[in-house]
Amino acid sequence: MIEKKKKYHHGDLKEQLVESVRQLIESHGPDGWSIAEACRSAGVSTAAPYKHFKDREEILHEVILSGMRRMGEAMQAAADAYPAGDPERIVALGKSYIDFARSEPGIFALMFGMAGSRIEAPKLTEEGRGKFAIVIRVVAEHMGRSQDDPAVNARAYALWCAVHGHSFLALDGKADKTEITVSEDDYLHLVGAAFLPPTKTD
Amino acid sequence: MIEKKKKYHHGDLKEQLVESVRQLIESHGPDGWSIAEACRSAGVSTAAPYKHFKDREEILHEVILSGMRRMGEAMQAAADAYPAGDPERIVALGKSYIDFARSEPGIFALMFGMAGSRIEAPKLTEEGRGKFAIVIRVVAEHMGRSQDDPAVNARAYALWCAVHGHSFLALDGKADKTEITVSEDDYLHLVGAAFLPPTKTD
DNA sequence: TTGACTTTGTTAGCGGTACTAACATATGTG
DNA sequence: CACATATGTTAGTACCGCTAACAAAGTCAA
Known part of the structure; x- marks a missing residue:
């Protein structure tokens, strides 16, 4: 044997x-x-x-791509854990994003810091697009509107930025060790409420 | 001669x-x-x-530090261009942040992507703290509250994250070439309004 | 089975880079 | 001026990305 x-x-x-x-x-x-x-x-x-x-960069691409796929799966799973319309669904989606950043900070930094910068990789941007599509869909379902609605787009983007920004700042300890007093959970709910008021019914 | x-x-x-x-x-x-x-x-x-x-890293530190100082000055100048309480002041502050990211994308990526990661540089974090202090002050003046108020802190942090997130996503073309339809100006006003409702008077 | 072709390893070597050691030259201070 | 210090040089080491030439293993048809 x-x-x-x-x-x-x-x-x-x-x-x-x-x-x-x-x-x-x-x-x-x-x-x-x-x-x-x-x-x-x-x-x-x-x-x-x-x-x-082919070269060093191609290896890196593959590593980043695998990270993006893992992250996409985590986001999808987080969204699926709550029914459409539940405000906690948005929060869970944001949490999954942040959790990934925290559990794989190196890959996360490469995914969005673009490490070598100006990476011209259609496969990478395509994967990124796919992840934004998840947010769009969840927001659209939450608001009960079409995914093409500009208001949906703007709010989804705002949520993405807020979550992404926090992920990045939290990683370097910029968020923990400075004078930021708001908890992560409170922050996520604040952001969710700010961009997705539960009063939306029309 | x-x-x-x-x-x-x-x-x-x-x-x-x-x-x-x-x-x-x-x-x-x-x-x-x-x-x-x-x-x-x-x-x-x-x-x-x-x-x-001493070594490569020390050179990089100096470069990043100089970038942080330039950025801090730009933010301060942007805030000073509007009187306290003017909602446009917040927007201008965010714009100055994004403008720096766009005009010096390489340094910006290093400042917050932490390039070499785990950089233990007290001078760098100190500079970062200083820039957050600007946001805190502007938000406190806008809301007419103390800089120690938790609500001020949370909103300042949310604004920082929203602006930072957008800066990062906008750089790689993630924001331009995908399906994001909201304009940068609309985005900034949306964010400003979401976290700093002008109705605050108490 | 066998023998050619392809795939996937190897060793050897080139040029570039970070960094060090030993030395050389300019600057400033008594 | 003499001497110490600051700031440059050349030479050399070790490592890395990458390529070329070669070798072993898998594949597949006659």
């Missing part, structure tokens, strides 16, 4: 490299990784990755 | 290196710079910077 007999061909190198890089990013920061180090942890030579990726 | 006769001593290397790095960051992205390249543009050897900075 060969458990992990050293094979010449790794068998699953591409995915393992992505996972190794992900771990390195979480433990040493968005820039605290190298192809060489990921290779070491995967037990292959430093040239091996180039059979699967 | 010696204009720029090659002197052995540069005379102002420290500041010029910071400026060179700043330019490189704006033209090639937050990670698109190297000490070597900055040295080339300053006309010195690659070892020269180490007489002024």
